[in-house]
Amino acid sequence: MTLAGGAERGRAYRCEGLTLRKASIGEADLVVTVFTAEYGKVRAVGKGARRSSSRLVGHLEPLTLARMSMARGRELDIVSQAEVLDGFASIKADLDMMTRGLYVAELLDGFGPEDSPSPALFRLAVNVLRVLPNAADPESPLRYFEFHLLRLTGMLPELYNCVECRREVEPDSHRFSVNLGGVLCPDCRPLEAQVRPLSLRAMKVLRLLHRGSLAEVSALKLNPSLSLELKSVLSGAVRYWLGRETRSNAFLERLRVDTAT
Amino acid sequence: MTPDNLPSAFPSLARLVQELNRLPGIGPKSAQRLAYHIIRLPDEEAYALAEAVTAVKRNTVYCGECQNLAESSPCQVCGDHRRIRSIICVVEEPLDVLALERTRSYRGLYHVLHGVISPINGIGPDQLKLRELLERLADPEITELVVATNPTMEGEATAMYIQRQLGRDDLKLTRLARGLPVGGSLEHTDETTLIRAFQGRQEL
Numbered sequence: 001m002t003l004a005g006g007a008e009r010g011r012a013y014r015c016e017g018l019t020l021r022k023a024s025i026g027e028a029d030l031v032v033t034v035f036t037a038e039y040g041k042v043r044a045v046g047k048g049a050r051r052s053s054s055r056l057v058g059h060l061e062p063l064t065l066a067r068m069s070m071a072r073g074r075e076l077d078i079v080s081q082a083e084v085l086d087g088f089a090s091i092k093a094d095l096d097m098m099t100r101g102l103y104v105a106e107l108l109d110g111f112g113p114e115d116s117p118s119p120a121l122f123r124l125a126v127n128v129l130r131v132l133p134n135a136a137d138p139e140s141p142l143r144y145f146e147f148h149l150l151r152l153t154g155m156l157p158e159l160y161n162c163v164e165c166r167r168e169v170e171p172d173s174h175r176f177s178v179n180l181g182g183v184l185c186p187d188c189r190p191l192e193a194q195v196r197p198l199s200l201r202a203m204k205v206l207r208l209l210h211r212g213s214l215a216e217v218s219a220l221k222l223n224p225s226l227s228l229e230l231k232s233v234l235s236g237a238v239r240y241w242l243g244r245e246t247r248s249n250a251f252l253e254r255l256r257v258d259t260a261t
Numbered sequence: 262m263t264p265d266n267l268p269s270a271f272p273s274l275a276r277l278v279q280e281l282n283r284l285p286g287i288g289p290k291s292a293q294r295l296a297y298h299i300i301r302l303p304d305e306e307a308y309a310l311a312e313a314v315t316a317v318k319r320n321t322v323y324c325g326e327c328q329n330l331a332e333s334s335p336c337q338v339c340g341d342h343r344r345i346r347s348i349i350c351v352v353e354e355p356l357d358v359l360a361l362e363r364t365r366s367y368r369g370l371y372h373v374l375h376g377v378i379s380p381i382n383g384i385g386p387d388q389l390k391l392r393e394l395l396e397r398l399a400d401p402e403i404t405e406l407v408v409a410t411n412p413t414m415e416g417e418a419t420a421m422y423i424q425r426q427l428g429r430d431d432l433k434l435t436r437l438a439r440g441l442p443v444g445g446s447l448e449h450t451d452e453t454t455l456i457r458a459f460q461g462r463q464e465l
Contacts (some may be wrong), residue, residue, distance in 0.1 A: 058451030
């Protein structure tokens with residue numbers, strides 16, 4: 001089988017992979033879902049990886065970037081060696097931060113293609129995980145991730161021209177439609193559109209997410225109502241395309257409510 | 262889900278295969294092998310197996326204190342007056358209690374959560390026996406809580422969640438040490454474990 005635009009995976013291959021999730025199978029094995037630059041999403045078995053004496057133990061935890069040697073299997077590949085490159089320890093030291101990291105992993109799992117090279121998406125995820133603990137507002141890198149995840153998977157939100165009549169939208173008179181994929185001018189009212197208002201400030205931040213660098217976005221400290229508006233727009237878009245609520249986002253919300261009460 | 266190659270004229274065998282096939286780690290082939298093995302067993306052995314399954318279901322209860330599976334409530338550990346009643350060790354699963362009991366070095370009480378918080382699998386605090394733990398901790402006699410969830414990301418998430426939910430400042434909260442396994446090697450140890458092992462080094 002030839003991979004779309006990429007090198008064919010040999011019987012044995014090496015890759016850098018970000019572990020997204022793991023599940024136990026058999027007596028002491030793990031099935032891990034790993035996101036790689038070269039091959040997209042890969043599912044592989046870590047034989048005996050649940051034993052504390054296994055050479056793989058600790059190297060296949062979720063949210064761990066590792067250099068891996070894999071053997072091609074019939075259904076699932078097999079992890080023959082793994083060595084941690086970045087364990088994202090500061091993300092895992094805090095429950096809210098860990099849940100945000102898992103949100104990144106859950107979206108990669110949901111949107112990431114299998115058997116298809118995805119170097120840009122891989123770099124995006126790793127970079128976002130790296131800046132997350134030190135960001136001025138940890139929600140900002142998540143919005144950056146959502147925005148560029150949509151862009152890289154072909155669902156870039158249109159922010160400049162009305163998605164219906166294609167005219168350039170005037171400042172402060174726009175609305176946003178998740179299912180039509182971008183902004184709408186005041187004159188267009190397509191029947192099928194799910195429309196929500198979009199403040200001018202939110203629009204500006206969305207354009208910064210589009211044009212700005214991750215470093216610029218990570219320095220942003222947004223006021224709570226603007227932060228909530230952006231979350232509602234972008235997490236809403238992600239949820240729409242994914243077709244379900246993300247579990248980690250629901251858990252993050254639960255933590256927020258727990259802290260508030 | 263009846264396996265195709267079993268004759269429909271043998272419905273009781275098909276049913277047994279189907280039931281065995283539901284067990285974790287048992288695929289359709291193993292289920293058939295086990296079913297034929299059971300058929301060939303002497304009657305009393307086969308009935309003893311059936312009786313054991315029935316009895317374990319009939320006699321098992323959750324211990325009202327530690328939530329472990331037991332034949333009585335309170336369970337043997339909670340009912341044992343020689344145990345130290347001021348320490349509770351919280352674990353994920355009943356099998357973890359067995360593992361710790363085998364060490365014969367812990368003499369306190371347990372609390373079994375029956376799972377672990379896993380945001381990515383949609384398992385939240387409400388699906389665990391966490392509320393019961395917090396109720397037990399309201400007792401001022403309890404002075405230490407040892408969090409012995411696994412050193413995995415979910416285990417850590419659960420430990421951090423418990424820490425947040427504790428309403429008592431006077432309770433000593435501890436976590437099992439993380440470090441090198443006996444028989445392991447530095448070369449193959451991941452960086453997080455090595456850092457933890459270094460932080461937890463002890464005087465010789």
